[in-house]
Amino acid sequence: MLVEHEQVAAGSVLPxxxxxxxxxxxxxxxxxxHEHxxxxxxxxVASLRAWLSRHGQWDAAAADLGVHRHTLRYRMRRVEEILGRSLDDPDVRMELWLALKATAAGTSG
Known part of the structure; x- marks a missing residue:
């Protein structure tokens, strides 16, 4: 894959x-x-995306989804259970955000 220097130098790794x-x-x-x-x-998946995009702010992410914050907390516990990984780990959050962005990039292009 060829990425122009200007794309990365401009601050975007999305390419x-x-x-x-x-x-x-x-x-x-x-x-x-996705299987779940x-x-x-x-x-x-949508709950995880909202929670990560709001930097773990329960109320803001729940409002984006139109659900109660306790519903969102339950969903994030399910994400941890299904993946077998802790959302308290910043590396896990980064990897999940990268995965969500890569998936979105693949569907938009």
Whole structure:
């Protein structure tokens, strides 16, 4: 994949997310959550995206989703259970955010 220096120098790493290895990482990281959501038992991917985009602010993320903050807390516990990883770990949050962005980049392009 060719990325122009100006794209990265301008402060955006988003062009790098189109890389096949990044997409495979993202698909693998989010697969279990997508499978859970497909059963109709909760919208964990959207909840995770909202929570991460609001930097873990429960009330703001819950308002974005139109759910009670306790519902969002429950969903984030389910994310941790399903993935077997702690959202308290900043590396995990970064990896999940990267996976969500890579997935979005793949569907928009």
């Amino acid at each position: 790098l997310l189109a890389d096949d290895a990044v997409r495979a990482f993202a698909d693998g990281m989010l697969r279990a959550l 959501d497909a059963t109709g038992r909760g919208d964990l």
